[in-house]
Amino acid sequence: MSDRLSVRKTYKLFVGGAFPRSESGRSYEVRSADGRFLANAALASRKDARDAVVAARKAFPGWSGATAYNRGQVLYRVAEVLEGRRAQFVAELVDAEGLTPREAERVVDAAVDRWVWYAGWSDKLHQVRGSSNPVAGPYFDFSVPEPTGVVAVVAPASPLLGLVSVVAPVIVTGNTCVVVASERAPLPAITLAEVLATSDVPGGVVNVLTGRVAEIAPWLASHMDVNAIDLTGVGDPELATELEAAAAENLKRVVRPPEDEPDWAADPGLDRMTAFLEIKTVWHPVGT
């Protein structure tokens, strides 16, 4: 059976729970850390970004309206499926980042653990970020965090751990997102999309685009139906500034890119979740 043809994969986008080709019909070559050809990935266009935002907006009422407990269960399920794909992720990280298999295993473990950690926050963040407020009047006054809406995420170079660390905190609170995967190493992002498609995450909650950040991100930053943008993966400071300016048009929440690539293995803290929350305060009259 040595003359069996190998199955060459051409990766696609992940939009609205389906795997469409890029509307533009384009693709680009993905190469390993040492320059070997790995696969072709779809080269997303602005129209794919537009479609992804529509899908994310459509998914938002259902996902944000689900109970926090339910969202947590769905995300735990994702972690289970992630774990099942362990070998594939390890192989992809060995190729993409030139890690040893041992190092790659550690990164995959960390990514699964990160996902589980964020999943656990789904029904706990309210207690930490919400409050009941003492006011001078006959009111029961309380504040609760609510999801911002559709979040555009430019994923960092770290193709799996970095990706998980920016996507999980966005969706755990009920946001939906459009993720631009790492330009150089998009394959783990597509595999994560396959994981999401086969777990119980509703279509459109996470949409993954592969392609050039400089081409897609400006359309997301200026899009009037995107409520927030995470620029963590934007390496070029000039581009980051342009994107921030474009995002100001409809007062998007912006997470600016870090000075240096962060240490993704470190304790993430709550910042990435709280960055995409709105605080709703209710003044409820109480009897005298």
Place this chain on the structure above:
Amino acid sequence: MTTTTSAPSLADVTASDAALRRFLHGLPGVDQVGAEARAATLATRSIKTTAKRFALDLAIRMVDLTTLEGQDTPGKVRALCAKAQRPDPTDPSCPPVAAVCVYGDLVPVAVEALRGSGIRVAAVATAFPSGRAPLEVKLADVRAAVEAGAEEIDMVIDRGAFLAGRYLAVHDEIVAVKEACGDAHLKVILETGELATYDNVKRASWLAMLAGADFVKTSTGKVSPAATLPVALVMLEAARDFRDRTGRRVGVKVAGGIRAAKDAIRYLVIVNETCGDDWLTPDAFRFGASSLLNDLLMQREKTVTGRYAGPDHFTLD
């Protein structure tokens, strides 16, 4: 030059039920596969940049902004009328729509709100949407709407009579309604979703045009399927043939299920390719729609500002 059986004069075909049936059934049949393929091919036309800009503004000018719900209130109609005059309040260059379409009892509200704006008030009548009422009731419905100030009447045909083959009854009813309309324009709703075949659509179109309709309209919007591209193609071809034969232009209105600007542009392509560019005017083609207008405005904003627009920035209605 010899003609085969000389075509009957159109005045004679409505003389009797038998003559009308002979005429309608003698119309060349519609090639279903061909019509669908033609519509699908035209739908792939790429309309970009300045042509798209033109098409979007034209489509806005062709919209009959419609609210036909049991829960309509005078307040909602007034809001709709405000939107009809200035669809995009942030952009004075945005054209107004063609008409506002409401139920008969809300016509006075719309007339008051649209006074002096040049936007026409359309009313659905004749026991819309089913059309199941005695003729006297239907005519009273029409007269009341016209007296209240409606300039356009959207009537429904008696689909039961049409499907049973009582063509003359349908014809005479349209004639009676046309008479009751006086100066108001009459749009005849065929409800193509209930007519089953393209041949029937074609026959119903001819029937309505022979009876004096100013417009033929696809659907009430209450039945699915509503307007489709092939149905619009068949109706436009009928309207074109009718004009060739009589010199009178009967407009076509598509209604129901058209929500995206892209779909609207596809209809405009079919109009242009079937009837010519002199048909690209609100006098000859209309869209019956409510949510379509917001998508048209969003696409228009995209062409103006260069960034994608969000639905949050337009009124819900």
